[in-house]
Amino acid sequence: MIRPGSLRIDKQVGEELFGALYSGIETRGPATFGDHNTIVNHIAGRTPTPTIWELPYVAELMDVYVDSDADKELKDLLAVRSTGCVTGMRNSGRFTTACVALGRRHAPNSVHEITLPTGTPPEALVGQADDVHEGCGYVLRLPGGDPVDAMRKLAGLFRRKSASLLLIKDEEPHERELHGAEVRHRPPDPVAVFRKHLEGRLRKRFDLPPSKAADEVDSYLERDGLRAELKKVHGPKESVAIAQAIGEKHPVDDTALQVIMARAQPRRRLRARKILLPPQDRSTSRRRAEQHERAFRIAYAVFRLRPLHYVFEAASWLLEEIDEAALRPEWGRMALQHPVQELLGDELKKDWAEGRDAANAMLGASRVAWIRDGGMRGAILDVAWHDFDSTRKSLLQWLDRLVRKGDEVMKRAAAETAALLAHHDFDRVHAELIDGWAAAPSPRVRQAAAWTEAIADLTGNVGHLVRAKLSQWCSGTNFTRDTAARLYASGLQQPVLAWSMADLRRIAQDRMQRRSHAVAEAVNQLYGHPRAKSLVAELATWTSDDRARPHAARALVALAARSSPDVGDSRPELLVRLADGEVATADLAVVWRAALIEPDVSTSAWPVLSDWLRQADVDVGLRKDVASLLRAVVARRGMHRRVEFFLRRTADFKDGLPEWTRLEMRSSDE
Numbered sequence: 001m002i003r004p005g006s007l008r009i010d011k012q013v014g015e016e017l018f019g020a021l022y023s024g025i026e027t028r029g030p031a032t033f034g035d036h037n038t039i040v041n042h043i044a045g046r047t048p049t050p051t052i053w054e055l056p057y058v059a060e061l062m063d064v065y066v067d068s069d070a071d072k073e074l075k076d077l078l079a080v081r082s083t084g085c086v087t088g089m090r091n092s093g094r095f096t097t098a099c100v101a102l103g104r105r106h107a108p109n110s111v112h113e114i115t116l117p118t119g120t121p122p123e124a125l126v127g128q129a130d131d132v133h134e135g136c137g138y139v140l141r142l143p144g145g146d147p148v149d150a151m152r153k154l155a156g157l158f159r160r161k162s163a164s165l166l167l168i169k170d171e172e173p174h175e176r177e178l179h180g181a182e183v184r185h186r187p188p189d190p191v192a193v194f195r196k197h198l199e200g201r202l203r204k205r206f207d208l209p210p211s212k213a214a215d216e217v218d219s220y221l222e223r224d225g226l227r228a229e230l231k232k233v234h235g236p237k238e239s240v241a242i243a244q245a246i247g248e249k250h251p252v253d254d255t256a257l258q259v260i261m262a263r264a265q266p267r268r269r270l271r272a273r274k275i276l277l278p279p280q281d282r283s284t285s286r287r288r289a290e291q292h293e294r295a296f297r298i299a300y301a302v303f304r305l306r307p308l309h310y311v312f313e314a315a316s317w318l319l320e321e322i323d324e325a326a327l328r329p330e331w332g333r334m335a336l337q338h339p340v341q342e343l344l345g346d347e348l349k350k351d352w353a354e355g356r357d358a359a360n361a362m363l364g365a366s367r368v369a370w371i372r373d374g375g376m377r378g379a380i381l382d383v384a385w386h387d388f389d390s391t392r393k394s395l396l397q398w399l400d401r402l403v404r405k406g407d408e409v410m411k412r413a414a415a416e417t418a419a420l421l422a423h424h425d426f427d428r429v430h431a432e433l434i435d436g437w438a439a440a441p442s443p444r445v446r447q448a449a450a451w452t453e454a455i456a457d458l459t460g461n462v463g464h465l466v467r468a469k470l471s472q473w474c475s476g477t478n479f480t481r482d483t484a485a486r487l488y489a490s491g492l493q494q495p496v497l498a499w500s501m502a503d504l505r506r507i508a509q510d511r512m513q514r515r516s517h518a519v520a521e522a523v524n525q526l527y528g529h530p531r532a533k534s535l536v537a538e539l540a541t542w543t544s545d546d547r548a549r550p551h552a553a554r555a556l557v558a559l560a561a562r563s564s565p566d567v568g569d570s571r572p573e574l575l576v577r578l579a580d581g582e583v584a585t586a587d588l589a590v591v592w593r594a595a596l597i598e599p600d601v602s603t604s605a606w607p608v609l610s611d612w613l614r615q616a617d618v619d620v621g622l623r624k625d626v627a628s629l630l631r632a633v634v635a636r637r638g639m640h641r642r643v644e645f646f647l648r649r650t651a652d653f654k655d656g657l658p659e660w661t662r663l664e665m666r667s668s669d670e
Contacts, residue, residue, distance in 0.1 A: 021459040086167070095139065302416075404440075489522040
């Protein structure tokens with residue numbers, strides 16, 4: 001049994017781990033797949049197909065766009081070819097450059113994004129020629145494969161439509177000679193990005209004329225050190241985040257500017273280096289003191305807001321992994337050798353002291369790993385990964401140990417850390433760590449893999465890679481298919497509901513899933529008010545499949561037990577949707593009938609149905625729709641007696657059923 005919502009990731013980790021890369025995108029929100037896009041809620045048939053939608057914000061991008069070295073090449077390329085490829089590092093602004101190039105070639109309101117279902121090759125678009133509009137631009141993030149082959153197969157389609165397609169591909173570790181239709185992208189000047197975005201924000205927010213906005217930006221750039229800070233950003237999103245923070249507080253004096261910059265990623269990374277790299281002139285007679293401090297501080301960041309005993313235990317395990325990698329003899333635990341204040345050092349000592357009361361009152365622990373600026377967590381891990389190359393293997397083995405031997409707190413913390421590392425080196429971290437978790441016999445270890453992918457997807461930067469991995473797991477062993485179901489249960493969503501449901505129905509065919517609640521909880525997490533009708537209709541089709549039916553029944557029980565999200569409304573959410581005509585009575589009755597008949601599900605289904613009838617008994621406004629549902633449920637032979645028999649044994653109706661329910665069931669018999 002999986003308690004509803006218990007597997008969902010904590011969205012708070014998005015800002016903690018990814019900083020400026022995280023812009024509030026949630027795995028269940030309307031911007032799941034890429035910035036500003038919209039999830040399509042309808043069921044699009046039995047076979048998932050590519051989805052195409054207009055990007056509504058290209059004109060805004062063009063207004064603040066900073067020219068890159070790829071612009072002229074893309075202009076020349078699109079003048080002679082219908083397909084091309086932008087190759088660049090993630091978070092380099094390559095997607096924006098592609099959108100702007102297409103907007104200039106066609107029109108800002110004629111740029112679309114193409115999204116492929118898991119496992120679908122780009123050439124599947126040939127079968128959807130009618131969805132490609134004349135004279136429009138299209139951008140497609142390529143999760144893998146040969147871009148040249150994809151361009152060759154799609155060139156004819158887009159040429160006939162006088163349209164353009166730009167593929168987005170990750171740059172390979174070593175530069176290679178590019179194909180004639182490929183353009184290499186490099187990040188734009190960070191100071192220019194800051195200037196453009198801050199000018200735009202000041203014009204819109206404070207209604208400043210362009211000349212006045214430019215003067216204001218110049219005054220900020222003349223402040224001591226700001227230009228130098230901007231030169232240290234990792235990608236344009238970090239420049240944009242600084243511009244937005246200053247624009248939000250404008251006008252900003254020197255003191256306020258320093259507060260803003262302290263929370264910017266360049267300054268966070270600088271502080272993280274001070275935390276992990278002790279002063280060069282410091283001398284100590286204690287054995288491996290520096291290494292012990294560094295391990296403790298890494299664990300302190302990994303277990304932020306968790307009880308401090310996890311930090312001690314995890315730091316000890318990390319030291320053991322480092323010793324083993326260095327072929328050192330076993331030195332054992334160094335009990336009573338280093339106090340917390342010394343292990344934390346000057347940079348973190350104040351955070352720990354100030355957090356002992358405020359954080360503990362909320363968490364109920366005597367001591368917790370407290371860092372005032374949550375974004376420092378990701379910065380410390382970033383520096384630990386990049387500045388200590390020789391310990392990367394030890395870090396991965398340490399995370400593996402936390403997941404395989406630790407409790408749930410350790411597993412969640414390790415999954416969050418692995419998600420950040422996957423952003424830095426997706427292929428390696430999966431090959432050496434996450435893929436092993438996904439294929440593990442232990443369901444708790446598999447859940448760690450699911451958490452990792454769901455968290456990694458929070459920024460959208462590696463979303464196409466996460467979905468390619470999801471497809472791989474769905475096509476793998478029964479263990480990896482279970483991990484894929486758990487990934488959906490943890491909050492991941494595809495941009496089209498049909499794609500998610502197709503994956504889950506495929507997973508439901510696995511015999512190992514027969515008694516598992518992972519698929520049902522995944523469906524429960526996919527639910528949203530606008531999706532009620534299509535989700536219930538899809539579950540109704542599952543009931544005709546012997547293997548999928550138990551999962552449809554479990555999902556229905558979970559959905560039917562959900563309370564309305566409206567404050568003060570205690571009615572079940574799905575019952576409200578039924579009363580508002582947003583759910584088809586016939587579809588809902590089919591799934592309810594399956595839930596009441598399935599041996600492994602019926603015990604939990606009857607109390608939920610009883611609650612629905614009790615709600616209708618006291619709320620006349622619900623009675624008509626519930627009566628119609630009840631008639632449809634008992635329309636099958638034998639269901640009348642079964643329903644009456646079991647309902648009379650529930651707490652709500654042990655004294656007998658209301659007269660209106662008996663009349664409805666009797667009329668159904670007639």
